[in-house]
Amino acid sequence: MVLTNWLNQRFTDGEPEIEVSAGTVRQLIAELDGRFPGIGAELEGGMAVAIDGEIFPDPFLEPIRADSEVFFLPPLEGG
Amino acid sequence: MRYEAPRAIEEAVALLADAEGDAHVLAGGTDLLVLLRAGLVTPALVVDIKHIEEMCEIAQADGGFRIGAAVTGAEFGEHAELKRAWPGVVEAMELVGSTQIQGRATAGGNLCNASPAADCVPAMIAAGATCTIAGPAGRREMAVEDIATGPGETVLGKGEIVVDFLLPPRPPRSADAYLRLIPRTEMDIAVVGAGVNLTLDDDGLCKDARVALCAIAPRVLRVAEVADALIGSAIDDAALELAAAAARAACQPIDDKRGTVEYRTKIAGVLVRRAALIAKQRAGNGS
Amino acid sequence: MDIEAPSYKWVGTRPVRPDGIDKVTGRAMFGADFSLPDMLTGKILRSPHPHARLVSIDVSKAAALRGVKAVATAADIPEIPVDNAFVGDAPTNFRHWSSNVLAREKVLYDGHAVAAVAATSPAIADAALALIEVDYEVLPHVIDVKDAMRDDAPVLHDDLFTAGVEPKPDKPSNVAKRVEFTLGNTEAGFAEADVVVERAFRTKAVHQGYIEPHAVIANTAEDGQSQVWCPSQGHFMIRAACAKLLGIEISQFRVFPAEIGGGFGGKINPYLEPVALLLSRKSGRPVKMVMTRAEVFRATGPTSGAALTVKIGALKDGRIAAAEATLTFEAGAFPGSPVGAGCMTGFAPYDITNVKIVGYDVVSNRPKCCAYRAPGAPIAAYGIESVLDEIAQRLDLDPIDFRLKNAAKEGTKAAYGPQFGKIGCIETLTAAKDHPHYGAPLGPNQGRGVAAGFWFNFAGQASAAVNVNEDGTAIVTYGNPDIGGTRASMAQIAAEVLGIDYDKIRPIVADTSSIGFNDITAGSKTTFTAGLAVHEAAKDVVGQLRERAAKMWDISVDAVVWENGVARPASSNAGDFDPLALADIAAMAGKTGGPISGHASLAATGAGPTFAAHICDVEVDQDTGRITVVRYTAVQDAGRAIHPSYVEGQMQGGVVQGIGWALNEEYIYGSDGRLQNPGFLDYRIPVASDLPMIDTVIVEVPNPNHPYGVRGVGEVPIVPPMAAVTNAVASATGVRMTELPMSPPRLLAALENGS
Numbered sequence A: 001m002v003l004t005n006w007l008n009q010r011f012t013d014g015e016p017e018i019e020v021s022a023g024t025v026r027q028l029i030a031e032l033d034g035r036f037p038g039i040g041a042e043l044e045g046g047m048a049v050a051i052d053g054e055i056f057p058d059p060f061l062e063p064i065r066a067d068s069e070v071f072f073l074p075p076l077e078g079g
Numbered sequence B: 001m002r003y004e005a006p007r008a009i010e011e012a013v014a015l016l017a018d019a020e021g022d023a024h025v026l027a028g029g030t031d032l033l034v035l036l037r038a039g040l041v042t043p044a045l046v047v048d049i050k051h052i053e054e055m056c057e058i059a060q061a062d063g064g065f066r067i068g069a070a071v072t073g074a075e076f077g078e079h080a081e082l083k084r085a086w087p088g089v090v091e092a093m094e095l096v097g098s099t100q101i102q103g104r105a106t107a108g109g110n111l112c113n114a115s116p117a118a119d120c121v122p123a124m125i126a127a128g129a130t131c132t133i134a135g136p137a138g139r140r141e142m143a144v145e146d147i148a149t150g151p152g153e154t155v156l157g158k159g160e161i162v163v164d165f166l167l168p169p170r171p172p173r174s175a176d177a178y179l180r181l182i183p184r185t186e187m188d189i190a191v192v193g194a195g196v197n198l199t200l201d202d203d204g205l206c207k208d209a210r211v212a213l214c215a216i217a218p219r220v221l222r223v224a225e226v227a228d229a230l231i232g233s234a235i236d237d238a239a240l241e242l243a244a245a246a247a248r249a250a251c252q253p254i255d256d257k258r259g260t261v262e263y264r265t266k267i268a269g270v271l272v273r274r275a276a277l278i279a280k281q282r283a284g285n286g287s
Numbered sequence C: 001m002d003i004e005a006p007s008y009k010w011v012g013t014r015p016v017r018p019d020g021i022d023k024v025t026g027r028a029m030f031g032a033d034f035s036l037p038d039m040l041t042g043k044i045l046r047s048p049h050p051h052a053r054l055v056s057i058d059v060s061k062a063a064a065l066r067g068v069k070a071v072a073t074a075a076d077i078p079e080i081p082v083d084n085a086f087v088g089d090a091p092t093n094f095r096h097w098s099s100n101v102l103a104r105e106k107v108l109y110d111g112h113a114v115a116a117v118a119a120t121s122p123a124i125a126d127a128a129l130a131l132i133e134v135d136y137e138v139l140p141h142v143i144d145v146k147d148a149m150r151d152d153a154p155v156l157h158d159d160l161f162t163a164g165v166e167p168k169p170d171k172p173s174n175v176a177k178r179v180e181f182t183l184g185n186t187e188a189g190f191a192e193a194d195v196v197v198e199r200a201f202r203t204k205a206v207h208q209g210y211i212e213p214h215a216v217i218a219n220t221a222e223d224g225q226s227q228v229w230c231p232s233q234g235h236f237m238i239r240a241a242c243a244k245l246l247g248i249e250i251s252q253f254r255v256f257p258a259e260i261g262g263g264f265g266g267k268i269n270p271y272l273e274p275v276a277l278l279l280s281r282k283s284g285r286p287v288k289m290v291m292t293r294a295e296v297f298r299a300t301g302p303t304s305g306a307a308l309t310v311k312i313g314a315l316k317d318g319r320i321a322a323a324e325a326t327l328t329f330e331a332g333a334f335p336g337s338p339v340g341a342g343c344m345t346g347f348a349p350y351d352i353t354n355v356k357i358v359g360y361d362v363v364s365n366r367p368k369c370c371a372y373r374a375p376g377a378p379i380a381a382y383g384i385e386s387v388l389d390e391i392a393q394r395l396d397l398d399p400i401d402f403r404l405k406n407a408a409k410e411g412t413k414a415a416y417g418p419q420f421g422k423i424g425c426i427e428t429l430t431a432a433k434d435h436p437h438y439g440a441p442l443g444p445n446q447g448r449g450v451a452a453g454f455w456f457n458f459a460g461q462a463s464a465a466v467n468v469n470e471d472g473t474a475i476v477t478y479g480n481p482d483i484g485g486t487r488a489s490m491a492q493i494a495a496e497v498l499g500i501d502y503d504k505i506r507p508i509v510a511d512t513s514s515i516g517f518n519d520i521t522a523g524s525k526t527t528f529t530a531g532l533a534v535h536e537a538a539k540d541v542v543g544q545l546r547e548r549a550a551k552m553w554d555i556s557v558d559a560v561v562w563e564n565g566v567a568r569p570a571s572s573n574a575g576d577f578d579p580l581a582l583a584d585i586a587a588m589a590g591k592t593g594g595p596i597s598g599h600a601s602l603a604a605t606g607a608g609p610t611f612a613a614h615i616c617d618v619e620v621d622q623d624t625g626r627i628t629v630v631r632y633t634a635v636q637d638a639g640r641a642i643h644p645s646y647v648e649g650q651m652q653g654g655v656v657q658g659i660g661w662a663l664n665e666e667y668i669y670g671s672d673g674r675l676q677n678p679g680f681l682d683y684r685i686p687v688a689s690d691l692p693m694i695d696t697v698i699v700e701v702p703n704p705n706h707p708y709g710v711r712g713v714g715e716v717p718i719v720p721p722m723a724a725v726t727n728a729v730a731s732a733t734g735v736r737m738t739e740l741p742m743s744p745p746r747l748l749a750a751l752e753n754g755s
């Protein structure tokens, strides 16, 4: 699980990479919010997610495997 | 808005002279309709001159050409003799707009619209063209260079229209050329334009020259100093550099979205040099 | 997903598009072509000021004018609280959209809509606009992105605090957001580098330049049901926007897609549609609105202008040691520039261990920027690919070899974090290197440049239906506006699955009430996403055809196979029956269970990213600074081209727009904050005679997430051109242009300074 810079500064003492066990993006966000209160609102409020390299612009139930790498990214828009 | 399409010049003149409120001549409409649509003019009367035969013809007269003011760019391009005698005038008129615009745009409209960047006008001035003006008081003839007085301003009085252009007879070994700079290849307004008309003597020296520039002053300018730099020379590098310097010195352009003072001034020199070389080559080829 | 073996009958062929003849004969109905009886003309009053407080708007005189049937201002639409809802490709701030459609409290740019009228004639509508009295308290304005970031700059929004910085700022500013991506340690990387190049660049705001202006007609009946006809990049998006902005239920109205004359990202946002709908609901009559070209330029469109710095270090052997970039993007009047995508795409073609990218989203008194083909990516690529070119030159390396040495491949960690799956970056660069253009001799004053580009490509939601007709033909219904020839691709996909001929299939783009929800035609997603829905719906039909054949033969459905457009017994054990063609089964549909109709609604994922490599030759007139593009070759990975001609068309179109961006296109503002060139005369997109034929090479590295291997193709071709042209100019002149556009006066000045 990797967080962009300002999120890790605000919530995780600057630690960008965090180990979390979760089966879906929804569970991941809930788990993180439990550990770093407030982060859930930021992550749900319009960040895209990359799971093992694939980007999901509006994630919720996307499955995460035990060894998956998850990135939170700024929202993206196509033309 | 009233629309009239008279068949005779006198009729057109009468309509315009008697009009109350804003009256406009309509030739191709490629300037007028743009202004109309933008709400910049609100005419009470529009007089379409394209139905007046005399104004839509090109004729050879007195060794030169009489070109009706309502002749279109496309018609200039299709006239083989005119093209042979006045390649610069024709290429200038053919630069106006695009294929569609060429089917409508006229030399008379280009002149009377009085844009400082009108393409056909410097070529006409360099050619030494005059035009016939018809008005309530009859007809008069004037040099093309004296028609426009400033952006959008002409000497034409109420009821006056330009009827035709007269191009003088061609001496041997003479030719003209017109070049303009635009950022694209068409559908653009000249950043600078230069018309050069030359006559060579038997030794290939420049016997006579007329040069005019557009988009470097509030109206299209004939620049005698550029011509003087060429006359008597073999149109070699030295003469061309003098001519270019004279062109730069004549520039009094503005800074706007289409070009800076500095850029326009430099380009005037470049175009004069290039146009003079083309005219020299055409004249030398015995046209 | 297994990729089907590439022995296709229709995929990869070039049939004529179903909408083609109507479009070339002028019969196709674009936005402004619709008319209804009793129709009113709607017009918008726009702010002449770049920044002003709306003290009061008095519409009473206008409303009283004979022939005026409705007048509207922001007071007629609900004030929306801060609200980010996900529509289209990204979260959307409807409060901002609302204020953009009709200004509330302040006008924020020259051309900002202030009020609207509907009247019985255009002349009366104009007269009514002139009667609206607006009391503006003019405020200081700021246009340039760098000026907007200064401490003393006029602040556009009192409630805008820079997001993404810690601690949270204590006062509002024009900097809406900061984003950062880091990988490894750039300081250490630069310390190792043998050559380091750092440069600053500027680009200007440019418009999408679609030929068709925004247009809409809305009609409302006595029962409150409305209908809207308009061109857009997504009629479901227009529906969502109108519902949200006007506070009406989606079941209250229906949006019909007109043919669209270009969008390129610029026809995603709502402008006229909610206003026309509002005026129609107020007047109870049809209201038609069509923007003038000047309105299109002043109030819609552009993508960001930008300031960027790029620093790249490389080792002698050509490995990139470290890379940094700072991108500062104009958002226009409201936050939301594509700076995030700019940050993520610029270094994506390369495998770099140490990267740091910072982006700023900055508001100023310009129209609210909106998406433009691969939003953000061309700007980042311009700076980054220019610096890479300079490094290759310094290291005396071939520019394509240098890029190949660092090229991303499957498993590479992208500069923005995640690892790539199967991608075609190396294949694309290699195809460019092998192209005859790359080795062709150059003439005097000519130069050659190359550049690469990356785009994510998006997927999304789509719905499709395939209805089999009684005579064995079929209708394919989907819900994405056809901008680039997708009707043809949808018909090809259905023909491939059903095994019937392309011309037996009629594809239809349905309105919002005739098919399930669909995302926008944007993000290079339609052939991928809608194509998957059509593929699934056609497979649904095949299942039904097998069932019907089984009933006709009175055998089990498992004993029936569908091959080449006919049902056959799976083996001789199943029985000895003559094959049944689709038409045979269709004729019996009424007797075997009713209409044969396949459906699919899905949320697609796995749009494969794509790469492009472009080669550009220019000739420079050294005396005037005029640049002529004399040859251009675009190479691109399409995954699998369903219809190669339309892929090539996308590539050529993207290149042309990129060349315009590089050479002459720019928004020019006066010191009064007004746009000086709101028309195609002085906003110079390239004309046909400016351009050589754009050569195209389609590379196919199939996307493993799609049955045919499709990747999006519409956006990446606009990514490399600005850098390719700039690099070619550098090669022709020795001068590296760090400011776009490279219009003749700018280039001549640079040539004379030798900078």
Ligand SMILES: Cc1cc2nc3c(=O)[nH]c(=O)nc-3n(C[C@H](O)[C@H](O)[C@H](O)COP(=O)(O)OP(=O)(O)OC[C@H]3O[C@@H](n4cnc5c(N)ncnc54)[C@H](O)[C@@H]3O)c2cc1C
Binding pocket: B024, B025, B026, B027, B028, B029, B030, B031, B032, B033, B034, B049, B069, B070, B095, B096, B097, B098, B101, B104, B105, B106, B107, B108, B109, B110, B111, B112, B113, B117, B118, B119, B120, B156, B160, B161, B162, B163, B187, B188, B189, B190
């Ligand atoms: C897309 C486009 C591209 C263009 N490109 C160029 C270009 O490259 N170069 C260039 O120089 N111009 C260009 N123009 C401007 C225009 O096409 C030319 O000035 C053209 O020559 C005008 O001719 P017209 O017959 O259409 O004039 P009109 O619009 O009919 O008339 C122009 C003005 O002259 C008056 N007028 C016309 N004829 C007469 C007459 N005989 N007597 C008295 N008054 C008269 C009219 O009342 C009006 O005020 C372009 C215009 C457009 C729309």
